[in-house]
Amino acid sequence: MQEAKPYVVTGRALLGEDLREEDVTITVSEGIVTSIEPASRTPGRWIVPAFFNAHTHLGDTVAMDLPARGSLADLVKPPNGLKHRILAATPRAELVRGMRASITAMIATGTTGFADFREGGPEGVAALREAAAGLDCRPVILGREGGEEVSDGAGISSVHDVANAEEIVREARAGGRLVAFHAGERNPDDIDDALAFEPDLLVHCTHATDAHLRRIVDMDIPVAVCPRSNWLLGVAASAARPPITRILELGGTLYLGTDNVMFVQPDMLREMAFAATIYRARPEEILRAAVSGARLAGASGYVEEGQKANFLVINPLKNNISFSKDIRATIVKRLDSSSICQTVLTMQ
Structure with missing residues (x-):
């Protein structure tokens, strides 16, 4: 309050x-x-x-636990993945109601800020702002599909999925806005191309190599990891991915996020407990990862x-x-x- x-x-x-x-x-x-x-x-x-949830997709609250099968690309790759088709078919009022319900759930579990990759262009950004209005939870909105210009920055899918990534980054930088990329979620092939843009945030890096991690740390780029989502979507199956332990060993900046509400409840308490159990990082390191994302909102x-x-x-x-x-x-x-x-x- x-x-x-x-x-x-x-x-x-x-x-x-x-x-x-x-x-x-x-x-x-x-x-x-x-x-x-x-x-x-x-x-x-x-x-x-x-807590600060450093990576969410709150829009797909409306598809929560929908029985779904297929690859990661089938489910969430823009512009025609299952979630994108569902979002396009959902009335705006229902979309806002779902996002507001998820924000309320985050507040109840101790989260007071979040960084959301917001689909739907300027209308999608406006819908999230409406959903968050009056709630004690600070949104950092990273727009997509034209929403970059009216939000806090650009939330770019894999650089290989977005043909005009260079233009998006250039315009975001000109406006003093943040630039964030999904990278290394399915494989390591898009990480170098994302690093070429010197982003403010990388999300996932599930399959980052040691060389990638050293570059990321040298460039002082924070990584938002989403362990439960990675496991559920089949891109992680051991404590090696995402490489939480190695990021910490190298002195990197680690943030914690929950990813798609379609699959995972946006609950940082559950995310911390899962990360501590699977990755065996020290509790203070996991807790810092669940707090430090507030820097994206300009706060300590x-x-x-x-x-x-x-x-x-x-x-x-x-x-x-x-x-x-x-x-x-x-x-x-x-x-x-x-x-x-x-x-x-x-x-x-």
Whole structure:
């Protein structure tokens, strides 16, 4: 929720990008964390950074769990994949209602911002803005099919699927907007061509080679990985893909996303738990990946003095997580929406 007057909360907090655990009193004034002071006695509350879903396709909420068979291209490749045909046939009001329902579901599970590849051109962008209006969740809209010019940037499918990618990137750069590419989801063949455009974000990189990853890290390009989607769609079948461990070993910037609502619920709690289980990354690394995407919205995402307030207040006494000996691990592996008692947000 947006706070117009000073707000004070005391609890055990995860502070800064290093997620250090301290007992503190936090004061928020006019939407900014103005002070973080040590507290000697705290109630049984946790204060943790809210999540940012770094890759979504919310439009296909209207095709949720539709029985579907076929290759990745058959299902989601533009312009004639199954999802695109469904989107084209869906009335606008129903599309907006579906996207709003998914945003509401994200808020309930601790997500306060998301980056969406929005199909449907300018009308599609307008529909997502309508769906998000009045909700405490900051959308970063990456338009397609002409929607790039009226959104926060360009959300480009594989460079091999888009004939005018060079023109799209040039116009986005001229307008000071973001450029993001799907790359390496089915195979590594489109990664070099995407890197030639020096994008602000790469999505998937499921099949990136070590050489690709070194280039990506050297170019300081964040990678948004979507593990559950990759497994469900058959482009991953082991902890090697997407190469989460290697990205972290090389010092790369990792974001976490949930991808298509058609297949996967946009729930960062489930995504974190899956990633921690399959990829065995340290909990703090997974949690950072679920928070740091806020940079796409121009925010830190972390609980720090001088930053916009963007955190969750959790009541661990609502269930067995009050026995936790490692808050970071418990948030990543065990947290559910029933323990989230308040969201403090000023990212809008």
